[in-house]
Amino acid sequence: MRNQTITKSLVDGLEARATEYSVWDAKLPGFGVRVRPTGSMSFIVVYRAGSGRSAPFRRYTIASVGKLAPEAARIRAKQILGKVVNGIDPANEKARERGTATVGELADLFVRHHADKKLKPSTCSYYRLLVETIIKPAFGSTKSDKLSRAAVSRLHSGMSKHRVNANRTLTLLSGIYAYGGQIGEVPEGYNPARGIEKFKEASRERFLNGDELGRLGAALQEAETVGIPWDVDNGPNSKHVPKLKRVTIVSKSAAAALRLLVLTGCRLREILHLKWEYVDFERGVLFLPDSKTGKKTVVLNAPALAVLAGLERIGPYVIPGDNIEKPRSDLKRPWAAVSTRAGLQGVRLHDLRHTYASFGVGGGLGLPIIGKLLGHAQASTTARYAHLDNDPLRRATEKIGAELSAAMGENIYDTAEVVPMRSSDFVPRQSSG
Template structure:
């Protein structure tokens, strides 16, 4: 018989033969169950969906003795109100138990989606973003429980050390949620990265001057011939086993030297040169025909110095820049670059800055930005726009003429001939 569930009536039920069930008189569908071992569980009974007698009842248990009857009744009211709006607490609980954590689904995304649709470099960057930035904060949270506020905090946290890494991590997480929606793990359109504003990124532009290019060329020649001298820390125990001072030199092989020269002469990306195969080189037409690159299929025009350099390289294996393994390209050029750039006094210069230098020389020579973009393989005109300030701009020339004329009439500026000579 229904009773008003209170501490007294629940205690009375516990004194009766167990198990026993009591229903509340004040809230229809709310009840309590006392097990034979003395356990207590509150529950609601409801008919999901549109309801009606043809729909079987479900019993949803929640809470135990830590809930007072008043707290249990309030929770039951909220659950029954959700049912009235079309909810189903039992189904929600099953879905939550079956749902994956962020860490679990991120691995699934990399294996099923990223591996098929993204380039190896992007996949590698995504793995770093997931492992280093996302998993420590989100790894154990169920995917459908991650909120916009969670990601806003993570974005800000990463942004304190690197705004670029913060933005790339959010892009990765956004892709994970888009795939989760297609797998019915989260509702379609559910993506907590929406509304997060990316940090402003200041693009780093570094172009080598003629003097710096001269020092770089000299350092490469020294490294591939006699080697670049290096110093050791005499205070370390291993110093006594170091080579004699006259033998302390770092040499690079001809392929590494050729790689640096090709990067400068072609403006190609690092991976485009390291993964270059002899099959991609068209000597007759003077082209590198890359079947795949960051921007897809691509043809790189070979100028005379680049073509001559390729003709001198000995064909060891399938890769132009041969490594110790005939079936694998060189992994990177970081160690030799550190040695060469230090010798050439190019502190802070990256390998990618050689590509920028290639473009800057073209802009300064008066080549149009669309032509430079074509040479570099840019798919967006805005990408090439960064070199606009280096170009021979008619507006600059016009402003120069007006300014010199006005200042000359005022009698306080050198003549245009002297300005040009000073330059």
């Protein structure tokens, strides 16, 4: 077929034949329409990859007919042929791009070959959740070497109502791209998540004071003995029918687990997955073969040892589940009942670990010791409790006060009797006028 100007009317009139054939454009050499026996048609460009008659021919498929208008396809063909003039082989470039992993594929490689082998199972589960619910829906089909920092920044900014997940997604994406650079899936150093400012996260530390701990102890005692009462209505039409009184009884092992969280500062899984073989009563320690920071030794105090000694050994785990051969999965229901009864709304189980740390630091034990007791791998992790260590500040201000008082010729520091103030001492005086 002789060359013709490729227009919509020409394309609409093309019919399938027994064999594939092409129609070439009269205006732009190398630009044409390929027609297959099935009737499908595509806009194509044919060119020589190199100079001279020995250079091989390449055929580049622009798009299927219907996805682009003929004029738009001609413009695209001019761009492709312009690359050829500049010594670029567009067909090879496209083939390389086709072989580049998508963001979704790179994320799967990271989870399967890196996270699953080097990170904790709980961390891997969280990463999978972020990949499937956030990263893949946003960028899953994007070529990994085409993802822009602007696109990642828009995703992060759009998650402002969920700042923790937004920041963790940014961290995860950065890790995925660092891994991609190591294995050669993306250029080393290319990381669209780098340099994006994270949201400020409100501190979530919550420490129980002495009064709150007293209420917690009373609620635990009640829960494992007589049970925590709760009301049950007899129905919407039972206005004059007395409410039934029922109670929630917390098992002895669940109550013990809650006490151990307070008395040891351990993480939840360290207590729930604790086996009797890890407990050394003679030395007063727990030898944990694995924890968030690796192998860990927990030094037990006398109350914690007493809690452990009071438990019955009915299986391999200190806190067994319904199947005594497996650990209890969580403490959500007993903690909900106990914390509500104690008036500790909003207090998380992890806050019991913070409470253990706060009492140690407030008692002047020092951050390095507390870090060792908690099993922190880095001193910066323990530093969050630095503001509770007021003993050095107390000594400093007392020394300054004494010197200032002496310089003023007063002996207040040596002679004054310190009297605790009561709330009634702060009642404002009545105005006489």
